Amino acid sequence: MLFKRIFYLLAIVLLAAACRSNGTQSKGTAMPEHPNVLFIAIDDLRPELGAYGNEVVQSPHLDxxxxxxxxFNHHYVTVPTCGASRYSLITGMHPLTRSHIQNSAIAEYLSEKPETERPESFVHHLRRNGYHTTGIGKIAHSADGLVYGYLEEPSDIQEMPHSWNEFLFDAGEWGNGWNAFFGYAGGRDRNHLDKQVKPYEAAPVEDEGYPDGLTANLAIEQLQKLKKQDQPFFLGVGFFKPHLPFNAPKKYWDLYDESEIPVSPSPGIPENVNEASLHGSGEFNQYQLGEEKAGLDHDVSDAYARKLKHGYYAAISYIDAQVGKLMAELKKLDLDKNTIVVVWGDHGWHLGDQRVWGKHTIFERAVRSAFILKLPGNQYAPKAFDEIVSTVDIYPTLVDLCGLEMPHQTDGHSLKMLWEPQAGQSWRNTAYSYFRNGISVRTDRYRLTRYFREAEPTVELYDHQSDPYETKNVAADQAATVDRLLETWNAGNTGIFDR
Incomplete structure (x- = not known):
């Protein structure tokens, strides 16, 4: 398997090298004036793909x-939790209040609100400008676009009431969105099993035996319908995995030899860090039948860590296959020539890193996520960017690429300047993240985090040149660097934790 993996990665590298030039400009077909957009949101997807250098995970279609x-090698979300990260995505804004870093942000600030001159989201802006907008699955926080609790019956309250021409979801045998989101094979779900489940499952079922397979099929049906329309479209497709539980058809588990899966390179709590910067993996520990519980006072065994990572990788491979189906249909319908494709992970995930199993920190593992952008035509050569970019940059980028004007100022900037630089322009090369009473800024070399709390230390500095896994806070030893970076940090201080 390792030989095949090396051969495959070499082929990808050679293909990319053949396509790439010293710059991003290449002669070829230009983008259409108002291209379609296929936006694929993948829950909890950290940059754990072959394209990002992982030599174990099987992700050929995304690669x-x-x-x-x-x-984008260094894409960072603003908030490491699903709903708040997606609120920042669709609005292009950093959080201003504590409510903006909660999963309920979209429901609180958009649902049941009247339409105003300022669009509620970039999807809303596209719709106002002639785009047909269709949503499927988890685009905002809800699994099916409606506001209701995990154990409640679905409501008729839309999360994003002005953004969609239509919002669809096939819950299959699970019955509703949240049951499907926490679904196990055979129509079972964590909600109605009172959490008496394991945090993973490998069932001998086809892709449609879990909800994401149904989502892919529904998206294909919509592509076929959208092909017949005479207006550009925005199709948002939200996949659940690899969010917990790590459930995937057995055939994707069978792609891996569990003994070859490495454990975390940074399994311990970082030096000179207060445990208040981390958490005890409460979301993960809700799965009551898991063989071991996680906690800051102990490591899980290497064997169990590999089992869990096996499940995470299997879930990635499962979603990779669904993305492959969408891309094949896009090409079959001849829509690839005029459709922008975006793949975006709503945040990262600690796979035992810093002794955490989950997101909800402002360490690198929780705020760095996957981000891929494919433009139609061949005007630009493929490229991997090392610049620091943020989720808030996606709104202005898509508006720019779709030939529209920005309706208001956001905290982001169009990424187009990276592959089409203009004289006098320079990329800001910073990204800000907010959580756990803290604000963190990532630069090309450092991560500086400051917490608004009593527990010391309240300032953390990580040098990614010498410590890419953030194993040691060196703030006390590099006071001059901290002082210099605090000026950059201040630019992202929205006052969220001062109130």
């Missing part, structure tokens, strides 16, 4: 997409 488009 192919990355090798033919733009791969």
């Amino acid at each position: 192919q997409l990355a090798s033919s488009g733009f791969l």
